[in-house]
Amino acid sequence: MSTLTLRNICKRYQNDNYAVKDFNLEISDQEFIIFVGPSGCGKSTTLRMIAGLEEISGGELWIDGELSNYLEPKERNLSMVFQNYALYPNMTVYDNMAFALKVRKMPKKQIDEKVQEAARILEIEHLLERYPKALSGGQKQRVAIGSAIVRNPKLFLMDEPLSNLDAKLRAQMRVELSKLHKELGTTMIYVTHDQTEAMTLGTRIVVMKAGEVSQVDSPQVLYQHPVNKFVAGFIGSPSMNFLDVSLYRGYDVENQKTYLTIEDHPVYLLEKTARLLKEKGYHRSKVTFGIRPEDIYTEEGKEANPKLEYSEAMQVTIIARELLGAEVMLYFDLEGIQFCARVEPENQTRAGEKLKVYFDLNRIHLFDMETEQTLNL
Amino acid sequence: MKKKPSLLERTRAYGFLLPCILIFAIFLFYPFFKTIFLSLYKTNKMGQAKLFVGIGNYMDLLTSSSFYNSLKVTLIFVVIVVVGSMAIGLLGAVLCNKAFPGIRAFSTAYALPMAIASSSAAMIFKIILHPSVGILNKLTGLNINWVSDPKYALVCVAILTAWLNSGINFLYFSAGLGNIDESIYERASVDGASPIQQFFHLTLPGLSPIMFYTLVVNIIQAFQSFGQVKILTQGGPGESTNLIVYSIYRDAFFNYRFGSAAAQSVILFVIVMILTLVMFKIEKKGVKY
Ligand SMILES: Nc1ncnc2c1ncn2[C@@H]1O[C@H](COP(=O)(O)OP(=O)(O)OP(=O)(O)O)[C@@H](O)[C@H]1O
Ligand SMILES: [Mg+2]
Numbered sequence: 001m002s003t004l005t006l007r008n009i010c011k012r013y014q015n016d017n018y019a020v021k022d023f024n025l026e027i028s029d030q031e032f033i034i035f036v037g038p039s040g041c042g043k044s045t046t047l048r049m050i051a052g053l054e055e056i057s058g059g060e061l062w063i064d065g066e067l068s069n070y071l072e073p074k075e076r077n078l079s080m081v082f083q084n085y086a087l088y089p090n091m092t093v094y095d096n097m098a099f100a101l102k103v104r105k106m107p108k109k110q111i112d113e114k115v116q117e118a119a120r121i122l123e124i125e126h127l128l129e130r131y132p133k134a135l136s137g138g139q140k141q142r143v144a145i146g147s148a149i150v151r152n153p154k155l156f157l158m159d160e161p162l163s164n165l166d167a168k169l170r171a172q173m174r175v176e177l178s179k180l181h182k183e184l185g186t187t188m189i190y191v192t193h194d195q196t197e198a199m200t201l202g203t204r205i206v207v208m209k210a211g212e213v214s215q216v217d218s219p220q221v222l223y224q225h226p227v228n229k230f231v232a233g234f235i236g237s238p239s240m241n242f243l244d245v246s247l248y249r250g251y252d253v254e255n256q257k258t259y260l261t262i263e264d265h266p267v268y269l270l271e272k273t274a275r276l277l278k279e280k281g282y283h284r285s286k287v288t289f290g291i292r293p294e295d296i297y298t299e300e301g302k303e304a305n306p307k308l309e310y311s312e313a314m315q316v317t318i319i320a321r322e323l324l325g326a327e328v329m330l331y332f333d334l335e336g337i338q339f340c341a342r343v344e345p346e347n348q349t350r351a352g353e354k355l356k357v358y359f360d361l362n363r364i365h366l367f368d369m370e371t372e373q374t375l376n377l
Numbered sequence: 378m379k380k381k382p383s384l385l386e387r388t389r390a391y392g393f394l395l396p397c398i399l400i401f402a403i404f405l406f407y408p409f410f411k412t413i414f415l416s417l418y419k420t421n422k423m424g425q426a427k428l429f430v431g432i433g434n435y436m437d438l439l440t441s442s443s444f445y446n447s448l449k450v451t452l453i454f455v456v457i458v459v460v461g462s463m464a465i466g467l468l469g470a471v472l473c474n475k476a477f478p479g480i481r482a483f484s485t486a487y488a489l490p491m492a493i494a495s496s497s498a499a500m501i502f503k504i505i506l507h508p509s510v511g512i513l514n515k516l517t518g519l520n521i522n523w524v525s526d527p528k529y530a531l532v533c534v535a536i537l538t539a540w541l542n543s544g545i546n547f548l549y550f551s552a553g554l555g556n557i558d559e560s561i562y563e564r565a566s567v568d569g570a571s572p573i574q575q576f577f578h579l580t581l582p583g584l585s586p587i588m589f590y591t592l593v594v595n596i597i598q599a600f601q602s603f604g605q606v607k608i609l610t611q612g613g614p615g616e617s618t619n620l621i622v623y624s625i626y627r628d629a630f631f632n633y634r635f636g637s638a639a640a641q642s643v644i645l646f647v648i649v650m651i652l653t654l655v656m657f658k659i660e661k662k663g664v665k666y
Contacts, residue, residue: 048563051567052566052567053563053566053567072566073563073566073567074566074567074568074569074570074571077569078567079567079568080564080567082560082563082564084560086558086560086561086563086564087561088561088564088565088578088579089558089561089583090579090582090583090585091578091582099565099568099570099578100568100569100570103568103569103570103571103574103578104569147564147568
C-alpha cells in the first residue's frame, strides 16, 4: 500500500548528458504504472533510482509521504525484478526465491509455503533444486519474478520481466501478474517493450523519450489522443501512418472548408478540427498528417460502419498484403510514403490491384512539423 | 579410420618436446630421484653415497624427538601462515573491490609483499622486532625479545610469512571478486540483505572456486618457507622455529648428514602430496556451481 511521488527527478552520469530529466509523476496506491519508450530512454535508470540503486542527481522522491532520496535500498522495502535477472549463482532456485525472506528471518515453514506457491504460479516447481546456471533464459526470468513476488513489499518494480518468454507463456504470465496485482493490491511499476502488456496491464502508461516523459495517461487516452507525434507513433502496432501535407482553406470549394491534400486529392477536415487549427493559427501551412491503420476503411468497411464520418474516396494501388490471422494488412504508397491499413479478413484485394480507401475523419491526427505537438487535441 | 602417425611424425613430436623434457630432467627429475636414492644411504662429507642403510635413515628420523618437533613446529607454522595470509589477502581484496580515489595506491600496497624477497623482508622485520631499537617495542611500550623468546619466535616468523604470502592472495581474490556479477549485490540490497549477510551469502560462495586453488598454493608455499627462518631465527631459539625445510638445510649443509636430509625431504614431499590429493578429493565433492 503506497504512494509514490517523483518530482523533477534527474539523473546525470559523469558526462553532462541527462539520462533522465525532470521526471514528474504522481503514483497513487494500487496503481499499475507502465514505463515504455525506445531503448536507452532511461526506463531502467528511473526504476533504479526509485529502488535506491542509483543516486538521484536532482529532484525529490517521496515514498508514502516520506522524502526518500537518501534511504538505503533495503529501507525502502521494495521488490524488484532486474532486467538481467540477477540470480544468485551459488544458490538453488529455491534458495534464490527464499533469500529475501531468509534475511528477514521469516519462519522456515512460512518461507516454504510462499516459495512453493510462487513456484506453482510460475510453473517452475520442477526446477527448485537446480542452480541458475542450468536454467534457460525464460526459466531464469520466472525465477526472478518468483523471488520478487514471494515478498509483500510496498512497491513492485519490474524491468521487462517477461521479455524472454515465448508468446504463450507470456500471455499466461500477463494474466498471472494482473491477477497478482488485483489480489495483493500492491502498487507496481513495470517496464516493457510489449504493446499488449502495456495496453492490457497498465492503469496508466508513461511514455518516455530520451530521458524525458512525453505523456502520462491511461492506455485508452494515450492511444486515441497522443500529445505528440512520438507518442502517436510509439503506441500502437503497426504504428500510425504519417505524411507531411499542406493545409488549405478553400475559397470557392464547399463553403470555405479547411482541407489538406494528399496526392492532389482534398481531404476535408471536420468543422471542429478546422476550428482547433484555426485557433492555433494553422491555416495554409504544412503539417504532419497521421492516421492509424485501423482508421482507414475500404468500401465494405465503410458500409459496415455507416455512422462514422469519412473522407472522400481515394484510389490507391496495393503493393503488399499480409494476412495476420484474424485480420489483413494492406500496404500502399501515398506520395511515396508507405501506408498500412487494417481491413476486414474477407477483403481479397491482391498486390497490384486498385482499391478505394476512406479515412475516418474523427480519427485523423495532425502534428506541427517542427515541434511535433498534436494540433487537433 | 585414422591413419597411424608415421615414425617420422612421432619422432618430430618428441623432438618438439625434447627441450622441455631435458630441462625437467636436469632440474627436476634427476634431483628428485637422486634425493630418494640418497635417502637410502649414509653419505660422506661430499654428499656421496657410501653405505647402503635401506630405510635406516627413515627409522632414525621416526625415533628422533627433534624430527617430531620439526613436524609439530611446521604444522603450527603452516596453519598460522595459511590462515593469516588468506585473511589478509581477502580483506585487502574486499576493501579494494570498490572504486574510490587512490584505489591504485591501496591495491599496490596490498600486492606489494609479492615483490619483496623473503630475506629482505626478514631483514626489515629483524629491525622492527629488535628488542631495544625496534619500533614494535617502542610503539607498544612492551619489552619483549620477540625473536629470541621461544614463546614468540615462531609466531613472529609465521606472521611475517603470512604477510609476505598475502600479496599473491590479494591478486587471486581480486580476480575472483571481479568475476562476481555486480548486479547480484544490487538485488541483495533491494532484497534487504545487510553488507555482512551479503559477504557471507554472496561474496564468500562466489570466491569458493578460487578459494580452493589459493588454499592449495598457500599450503605448499608455507611448507617451503626458508629465507625468513634463516635470517630471523636460524631455527632457534632452541628448536622452536626449526621448520622441516630449515632442518633439512641444517642437516645437509651444517651436519653433512645428506642421507638424513634426503629422507626428510622425501617425507616432506609425501606430506604435501597427500595433503594436496586429499584436498582435490574434497573439492570434487564440494563443487556446487
Ligand atoms: N553507468 C552509466 N554511465 C553512463 N551512462 C549510462 C550509465 N547507465 C546508463 N547510462 C545511459 O543512460 C541512458 C538510459 O539507460 P537505461 O538503462 O535507463 O535505458 P532503458 O530505457 O532501460 O533501455 P532498455 O530498454 O534498452 O533497457 C542510456 O543512454 C545509457 O547509455
Ligand atoms: Mg532497461
